[in-house]
Amino acid sequence: MLRISKLTDYGIVLLVRFAQEASGTTLTAREMSEATELPLPVVSKMLKSLASADLLASQRGSRGGYQLARQPEAVSVAEIIEALEGPIALMECVAAEGLCDQESHCGLRAPWQRINSAIQTTLTRVSLAELAADTPPRHQTTLAIA
Amino acid sequence: MLRISKLTDYGIVLLVRFAQEASGTTLTAREMSEATELPLPVVSKMLKSLASADLLASQRGSRGGYQLARQPEAVSVAEIIEALEGPIALMECVAAEGLCDQESHCGLRAPWQRINSAIQTTLTRVSLAELAADTPPRHQTTLAIA
């Protein structure tokens, strides 16, 4: 289904939240969990990943938390995905040579690589800032329908 | 890793083989298995899938086999992927509304949908014929190096 992992998605959701705060705001895992309504362990796990990928900067101890390591404009979706789930590669043969059992008789590598890099480009062109921009339903006045 | 399933890849490899034959050529599962050096059960399974997705036409009985249901120019990679692994959707929320637990507080659906359709367009623009075209190593004179 050509999917991005659910965890990766959570990661992006979290980053978007950060991007929506004033630049430099520090938030804790607990706060993020409440904001996104995602279970704390998951949030915690993803924040750690994002920090170790240098997309977030972390501060430990009391008064600690996370903050965006860069300006939202300078972070691309491609980068986030790569950080969380490795290189963007539609299949193994694209990622590196010699990974596909049949590279020898199936000259499909070249065309796939072109397709793949087109997708990669698409993903690179979208910044975290853009993602955060048209994500308006922030504090929508809960007008419950059913 | 944003991957296409291995089986789907096999499916495409198979279709490309067909595209490289003279239009209307009928080939059996066994022949395809030999041509691609993929195990027969797998080839068989994928050919069946492709047939039931109407990408291949099948003929049973002795002298039976499969053939391309359409001209290679008229089949897009997107179509093949969709046939074999469902709608191209980076995540559930993109495929249809109400599938994502948190659609309510995470207004990320809209931007994702734009990104997704960009990718979909990319994939739609590549035809089976193109894929088959720059796949030259057909009957390469086996110059074995070790």
Added chain:
DNA sequence: ATTTACAGGACTGAATTGGTCCGATATGTT
């Protein structure tokens, strides 16, 4: 009849994913 081939599943083992939990470490407060 017999042989060739596809149709349509069920089925299995392996791998990946989604999610939880814990002990250790760092930092600020009292």
Added chain:
DNA sequence: AACATATCGGACCAATTCAGTCCTGTAAAT
């Protein structure tokens, strides 16, 4: 110093998905 708050870095587990096999049935040709 003691304590509370947070991140760090894993291990761990259940559930799903994936990759691959196999079997029974049916259609067509000889």
